[in-house]
Amino acid sequence: MTDGWTPHHDGAVGDLWTAPQGAARVEVAEPVAVARALAWAADRGLQVQVVRGPRAPTPRALQLDVAPLSGLVAVDEISRVAHLRAGTTWAEAEALVAARGLTLGPVPGCVADTPIMASFAQGDRRRPSPAYGHLTDGVLALRAALPTGVLTRSAVAPRRATGPDLARCVVGAGAALGLAVDVHLQVWARPTTTVVAAVRFGGWDAAHDGAAVALGEGLRPAWWCARRRGRAVELLAGLWGDGTEPDAVRRFVEVTGGDEAPPEDAQAWRDARLDPAAAEAWWPQVVAPRGGLAAAAKGRRGVEAWDLRQAGATLYAPGAAAPPFERDAWAASSDRLAHALRAEEA
Amino acid sequence: MEDGTLLVEALVARVGPDHVRTDAPDRDAYSRDLWPRSQLERLAGDPPTRPLAVVWPGDPAEVAEVVRLCAARGVPIVPFGAGSGVCGGARPDRGGVVLDVKRLKALRRVDPVAGEIEVEAGMMGELLERRLEHRGLTLGHFPSSIVCSTVGGWLAGRSAGQCSSRYGKIEDMVVDLEVVTGDGAIRRTPRADALGPGPDWNQLFVGSEGTLGVITAATLRVHPQPAERAFGGWLMPDYRAGLAVMRGAMQAGDRPAVLRLYDALDTFMVGANPHAAEGGGALSRLKGLLSAGHDGGPSRLKHAVLRAVLGSPALTNAAVRALPARCLLITVCEGEADEVAAAHARLERLAATAGGQPLGEGPGRTWLAHRHDVSFKQSKIYEAGCFVDTFEVATTWARLPALYEGVRRAVGPHVLVMAHFSHAYPGGCSIYFTFAGTGADAVAMRRTYDAAWRAGLDTAQAHGAVIAHHHGAGLSRRAHMPAAHGEARRWFDALKATFDPAGIFNPGKLFAEEGA
Incomplete structure (x- = not known):
């Protein structure tokens, strides 16, 4: 245990550690323990941090060590659905399903060590895969712990029409409305072929247009991004398949309409960009609409585009200041919602 | 009534006298949607609850004003699209004001480059699709109710179109929403593709069935009109073989627009003309029992035969089990030529491996031509002293056979039941059950009807399935909603x-009110 912690016991949450300035830490091994800990933190007005392993104390925060809440509960191989405990990291989860010949899709290095629970709490958007979606997209069921100290349940199904998608309350809302404790995620057959295509364009907007055309033509790379190369912009794409498309690179180049470029360093460059150590550097982002990428990228050194969509892209620029989060009406609504949840319990 | 009179005067002052109605025919017309149980209630002599007034605001500002006026007086508001919901979600059971959004019908923005439109909630589905078609675009959302439903209704109920396997359900198409909330504010939700901190508000308002606010407009994703289509039809040895084809296609990453598998009875109803298979195939044949001919009126004899058949559901369902197990599978692939060819070729391989007998493209083409016919065939069955309804549930592929068999067993003692499988995803699929029954009188029919619903939803929940895939919850599933959501109800x-x-938005829907 990192210095500064003192062992403690509390009737509500069991064994925990405390430190000066209202810092606390508890290990959770069961979903119900997460619910108890959330209620404990809410009663004391503490923030909740999802961590794995020892960390230095954080004032006015309860660290929830979710390492014991890890593992693969089951795999439904017919439906290709993996039931995972939410303390599992994405890298662990991928390794667990890989042993069954399955995949979650590409797991970027920057999220590899992130627990599933934390990704859901953050509303993680760092896996913008056209083929597999974001890491939090493929959820067929999510069980959550509420700050009122109880657990939700959910039927496992691809879609539903039973009112609002209430499980979304825990996606992107921090721990204020609850935390995922286990999830059923869509998994896929592992690809038998993986190749990288590199296509060069005259500028950012042209590269984005090429990507949009590819989407319209039904191409779904496992991952893609764009990087500046001198005056040109290069679109890189990871093409995963089952071996039935031997000319995948050629088709991608033709459809996007750019010039084929040598892909030699593309995979290594991407891996380096997605290293966890690099994550903080490129996390600052700017969402630019279609046709506005060139303007948004102007003057930014090392700018890259990682979330290419029909209607625009998200640009990442190492070292740039993250745009401040403005507390708009929706943020206030979020606060009111959290308050209403607690008030309802009281 | 004084309060009501004052409210109506205030509404007239704000929205205009032509857009507020309190006369009996209008209040009667807005006293229900297309929930079949409402018809049974009417046949049993139960008077409907009429709204105090029907209001047609002309823009979001007027919607906001109506909300403020009602909130100040605690008067319920029931948002209303085209009234084609089949779960009672738009019934004004607590009276109040029905707020019809059909004057909010502008297509505000079409951006073919970004692949987005912004459309108001009262736009009728078919009109929207026609306008997009002129621009070479499609929303890809084709519910069987498309001619009598609105964008707002689709969003409120988490609707699915027949091509959902390719384009997704309506919740998959939403970029952002314009919503009038209970404080009378017109709010725009954050874009789904650029979410900041906080939950995805779009997915909390979509499916809220008018209980959290009035959806007045939405930005939705659109697509180019498909360049190519490929139609497929196979007679599969049994429904499990058909499911294997659907699952194989979706898990390979293909996105066929349509994958529809009819169970043995539904396939039998199509009879010697498999090309007539569409969502209402079974209903068409039931309707046939009621008619002297295509252009003749219903006959008493046929009514009596139908009542006899439906009056002994256990026997009829047992007889159905003697039918050949063969099941009709219809597929439609659309998009660019290469993608269509690859997806269709994979379906051919999968169907051949599963023992499917190819039927050519006829079944798919005919289905496409008649796919919206189903919504107009129920009245003949009610005329015969019988009832018909549908419910759709969903689960994972592994659980589908047990769910299908279990629901049929549970519902079978009460009604004649058949089903088709559609709305396929990589992880699972929806089952759309059609059931028909009768009773000695309207009260007995309602009792049987309720028993069938209860048995079906109880069984679905016992099998871990969701109790609604795209019709919504409204009143028809309200009793099962607490079990469906458990403690997540606290979020709601x-x-x-x-x-x-103020608790004015569509009170008593989705979940029963406290003390109700």
Whole structure:
């Protein structure tokens, strides 16, 4: 245990550690323990941090060590659905399903060590895969712990029409409305072929247009991004398949309409960009609409585009200041919602 | 009534006398949607609850004003699209004001480059699709109710179109929403593709069935009109073989627009003409029993035969089990030529491996031509002293066979039941059950009807399935909603307290009110 912690016991949450300035830490091994800990933190007005392993104390925060809440509960191989405990990291989860010949899709290095629970709490958007979606997209069921100290349940199904998608309350809302404790995620057959295509364009907007055309033509790379190369912009794409498309690179180049470029360093460059150590550097982002990428990228050194969509892209620029989060009406609504949840319990 | 009179005067002052109605025919017309149980209630002589008034605001500002006026007086508001819901979600059971959004019908923005439109909630589905078609675009959302439903209704109920396997359900198409909440504010939700901190508000308002606010407009994703289509039809040895084909296609990453598998009875109803298979195939044949001919009126004899058949559901369902197990599978692939060819070729391989007998492209083409016919065939069955309804549930592929068999067993003692499988995803699929029954009188029919619904939803929940895939919850599933959501109900209550503090939006829908 990192210095500064003192062992403690509390009737509500069991064994925990405390430190000066209202810092606390508890290990959770069961979903119900997460619910108890959330209620404990809410009663004391503490923030909740999802961590794995020892960390230095954080004032006015309860660290929830979710390492014991890890593992693969089951795999439904017919439906290709993996039931995972939410303390599992994405890298662990991928390794667990890989042993069954399955995949979650590409797991970027920057999220590899992130627990599933934390990704859901953050509303993680760092896996913008056209083929597999974001890491939090493929959820067929999510069980959550509420700050009122109880657990939700959910039927496992691809879609539903039973009112609002209430499980979304825990996606992107921090721990204020609850935390995922286990999830059923869509998994896929592992690809038998993986190749990288590199296509060069005259500028950012042209590269984005090429990507949009590819989407319209039904191409779904496992991952893609764009990087500046001198005056040109290069679109890189990871093409995963089952071996039935031997000319995948050629088709991608033709459809996007750019010039084929040598892909030699593309995979290594991407891996380096997605290293966890690099994550903080490129996390600052700017969402630019279609046709506005060139303007948004102007003057930014090392700018890259990682979330290419029909209607625009998200640009990442190492070292740039993250745009401040403005507390708009929706943020206030979020606060009111959290308050209403607690008030309802009281 | 004085309060009501004052409210109506205030509404007239704000929205105009032509857009507020309190006369009996209008209040009667807005006293229900297309929930079949409402018809049974009417046949049993139960008077409907009429709204105090029907209001047609002309823009979001007028919607906001109506909300403020009602909130100040604690008068319920039932948002209303085209009234084609089949779960009672738009019934004004607590009276109040029905707020019809059909004057909010502008297509505000079409951006073919970004692949987005912004459209108001009262736009009728078919009109929207026609306008997009002129621009070479499609929303890809084709519910069987498309001619009698609105964008707002689709969003409120988490609707699915027949091509959902390719384009997704309506919740998959939403970029952002314009919503009037209980404080009378017109709010725009954050874009789904650029979310900041906080939950995805779009997915909390979509499916809220008018309980959290009035959806007045939405930005939706659109697509180019498909360049190519490929139609497929196979007679599969049994439904499990058909499911294997659907699952194989979706898990390979293909996105066929249509994958529809009819169970043995539904396939039999199509009879010697498999090309007539569409969502209402079974209903068409039931209707045939009621008619002297295509252009003749219903006959008493046929009514009696139908009542006899439906009056002994256990026997009829047992007889159905003697039918050949063969099941009709219809597929439609669309998009660019290469993608269509690859997806169709994979379906051919999968169907051949599963023992499917190819039927050519006829079944798919005919289905496409008649796919919206189903919504107009129920009245003949009610005329015969019988009832018909549908419910759709969903689960994972592994659980589908047990769910299908279990629901049929549970519902079978009460009604004749058949089903088709559609709306396929990589992880699972929906089952759309059609059931028909009768009773000695309207009260007995309602009792049987309720028993069938209860048995079906109880069984679905016992099998871990969701109790609604795209019709919504409304009143028809309300009794099962607490079990469906468990403690997540607290989130809903918190949302309600946050966005509808006066409790005026569609009270009693989705979940029963406290003390009800």
